[in-house]
Amino acid sequence: MKKLVYAIAFILLWNACKINSSDNKALPIFGNKEAVTKTVNGKQVTDTLYQTIPAFKFVNQYGDTITDKSLDGKIYVADFFFTTCPNICPVMHRNMLPVYNEFKSHADFRIISHTIDPKYDTVPVLKKYADKMGISGNTWWLLHGQKNDTYTIAKSYLVSLQEKNPQGQYVHDGYFILIDKQKRIRGTYQGTDAKEVEKMTTDIKTLMAEPDQKPTK
Numbered sequence: 001m002k003k004l005v006y007a008i009a010f011i012l013l014w015n016a017c018k019i020n021s022s023d024n025k026a027l028p029i030f031g032n033k034e035a036v037t038k039t040v041n042g043k044q045v046t047d048t049l050y051q052t053i054p055a056f057k058f059v060n061q062y063g064d065t066i067t068d069k070s071l072d073g074k075i076y077v078a079d080f081f082f083t084t085c086p087n088i089c090p091v092m093h094r095n096m097l098p099v100y101n102e103f104k105s106h107a108d109f110r111i112i113s114h115t116i117d118p119k120y121d122t123v124p125v126l127k128k129y130a131d132k133m134g135i136s137g138n139t140w141w142l143l144h145g146q147k148n149d150t151y152t153i154a155k156s157y158l159v160s161l162q163e164k165n166p167q168g169q170y171v172h173d174g175y176f177i178l179i180d181k182q183k184r185i186r187g188t189y190q191g192t193d194a195k196e197v198e199k200m201t202t203d204i205k206t207l208m209a210e211p212d213q214k215p216t217k
Contacts, residue, residue: 027178027207030185031158052183053078053156058114058145061126066112066141068183075207076110077200078157078177079191080150082117083129088174092191093133096140096176099201104139108181108215109204111140114150158185176200181213 031051055068077099081089096111103109115121121129126142135142143150154160157177178187178200186207189200207213 025206026210027186027203030188050182050184051156053179053185054153056145056149056153058143058149059123060141060143061123061130061135063123066143071110071112071179071183073181074108074110075181075204075213076112076179077204078112078114078179079175080114080116080154080157080159080173082115083121083125084117088192092174092176095191095194095197097133099197099204100135100140102201103204104137106139106208106215109139109208112143113140114143114145114153116147116150116154118144118147118150158188178203178207180207180210 029050033048033050053068057065057067060066077096079092079096081092083089093113100111115126121144123144126144130136130140130142157175159173159175159177174191176189176191176197177185178189180186187200187203189196189203191197208215
């Protein structure tokens, strides 16, 4: 009988350790980084400074100005697209819809999609696209801006854009980029791969559980 009790206790303890281990899991931080030495309480301390998304200013599908400040205190996913894209963009955004539906009740979560064809993708066009997708409210913003600003910010997300290829079409990476509340890159996922997007959903939950990412009360 004692052996059975000990065996049950061991299994419960082992399972508890597994749960604690997963709870403490943290996502990696991507991008450039540098060591910064500073003095704290009279002692030299070396800290790591990670690449972050810089300041920006765009307009969403409602005509509202969206800046980097609009995302303060938010975990968000970014991507790049254009509404007349004939191939990867429709697949990417179909795959994003379950993510949108799962997290749209979270006040500290956003999705931002930058159009790379601002000449055609005006604010009214983006609104029509959002309506067709079933996107409403402020969880998912479709962003319009100056072409140079969009192409410059893409580099900060480690995304490659090309205005047009020899066939006359825009070329861009199909990645979803996960950004934390400190505006650091925490994950990249191929948006056309449903399994990758499922992993992103899991990683969003993992990120939300990190101590410095939890909602402020």
